Amino acid sequence: MFKSMFDRLKKGLEKTKKQLSDTFSAISFGRKIDESLFEDIEMVLLKADVGIEATEEIIEFLRKESKKRRITEGEDLKELLKEKLIEILTPCSGQLNLAGEKPDVILFLGINGSGKTTTVGKLAYQFKEEGKSVVLAAADTFRAAAIDQLQVWADRVGVRIVKHQEGSDPSAVVFDAINSAKAKGDDIVLVDTAGRLHTKENLMKELQKIKRTIKKFSENQPCETLLVLDGTIGQNSINQAKTFKEAIDISGIIITKLDGTAKGGALIPICKQLQIPIKYIGVGESVEDLQPFDPKTFVEAILD
Numbered sequence: 650m651f652k653s654m655f656d657r658l659k660k661g662l663e664k665t666k667k668q669l670s671d672t673f674s675a676i677s678f679g680r681k682i683d684e685s686l687f688e689d690i691e692m693v694l695l696k697a698d699v700g701i702e703a704t705e706e707i708i709e710f711l712r713k714e715s716k717k718r719r720i721t722e723g724e725d726l727k728e729l730l731k732e733k734l735i736e737i738l739t740p741c742s743g744q745l746n747l748a749g750e751k752p753d754v755i756l757f758l759g760i761n762g763s764g765k766t767t768t769v770g771k772l773a774y775q776f777k778e779e780g781k782s783v784v785l786a787a788a789d790t791f792r793a794a795a796i797d798q799l800q801v802w803a804d805r806v807g808v809r810i811v812k813h814q815e816g817s818d819p820s821a822v823v824f825d826a827i828n829s830a831k832a833k834g835d836d837i838v839l840v841d842t843a844g845r846l847h848t849k850e851n852l853m854k855e856l857q858k859i860k861r862t863i864k865k866f867s868e869n870q871p872c873e874t875l876l877v878l879d880g881t882i883g884q885n886s887i888n889q890a891k892t893f894k895e896a897i898d899i900s901g902i903i904i905t906k907l908d909g910t911a912k913g914g915a916l917i918p919i920c921k922q923l924q925i926p927i928k929y930i931g932v933g934e935s936v937e938d939l940q941p942f943d944p945k946t947f948v949e950a951i952l953d
């Protein structure tokens with residue numbers, strides 16, 4: 650089981666691995682360590698979207714440690730690089746927190762197209778596999794298609810959905826979903842939200858209202874407020890995340906679509922700058938392609 654999960658992760662992160670690991674091997678093969686090699690490595694890291702600040706920190710580490718440990722072969726820097734990436738990413742990971750209430754409520758935020766609805770579907774599947782009963786709240790009422798899309802997931806996974814009409818108050822949907830879950834003793838409510846309204850201010854106000862609605866049921870809820878970011882835009886997601894972070898407390902990040910990009914290195918600046926734990930990564934379209942973020946396996950996959 651573990652092996653197949655890791656294989657999926659590796660396959661999903663193939664593009665980043667090509668950019669990072671394969672190029673690294675190619676440029677360092679048969680070379681002695683010198684300044685020109687560090688310059689080449691710098692380029693490799695920047696191209697994988699590791700970002701200027703983190704790249705400088707990494708190069709500095711490689712320079713110092715290779716001297717200290719008397720490493721002279723370029724190829725041997727890869728192990729040092731792995732070590733450093735794991736060190737940087739470890740404080741940025743975190744497990745999903747459940748409060749153990751009936752229901753626990755997880756709120757999903759993020760701009761349109763970031764992967765919220767798909768992620769809600771995948772997580773619903775995983776919870777169900779664990780034997781938990783799940784209710785989906787269709788709180789993206791901005792577009793009818795968004796409600797339909799969540800319905801498709803509910804049918805596919807075999808979980809209940811609470812939905813209202815297009816254009817209705819999202820907080821009312823959430824209120825009904827939690828009430829329904831309470832009445833039936835369900836374990837988890839996953840709240841899908843809109844990523845776009847007429848203005849950004851409207852969207853943030855609406856999300857705050859949804860959060861207040863959830864809080865009325867329990868101070869411990871939502872037990873997670875997860876921001877979903879599109880991995881294919883790399884570091885550009887940082888500013889987007891800051892906008893949400895200013896309006897709402899975010900407890901975790903999910904980075905999707907890493908299978909579609911060579912910019913997987915962006916997890917490093919995302920984690921360093923936002924200081925919010927990354928809880929899951931999406932590496933494909935199927936339900937198993939949402940994996941808990943584990944720095945060590947992630948680094949093993951991109952620097953094989």
Ligand SMILES: Nc1nc2c(ncn2[C@@H]2O[C@H](COP(=O)(O)OP(=O)(O)O)[C@@H](O)[C@H]2O)c(=O)[nH]1
Pocket residue numbers: 759760761762763764765766767768844877905906907908909930931932933934938
């Ligand atoms: N390849 C890939 N596609 C994904 C992943 N996550 C989401 N998507 C796709 O991204 C598109 C937008 O996702 P959606 O869940 O509708 O985003 P939302 O607008 O935030 O709800 C859909 O076509 C999804 O199938 C992923 O991890 N990998």
Ligand SMILES: [Mg+2]
Pocket residue numbers: 765766767789795798841
């Ligand atoms: Mg959606």
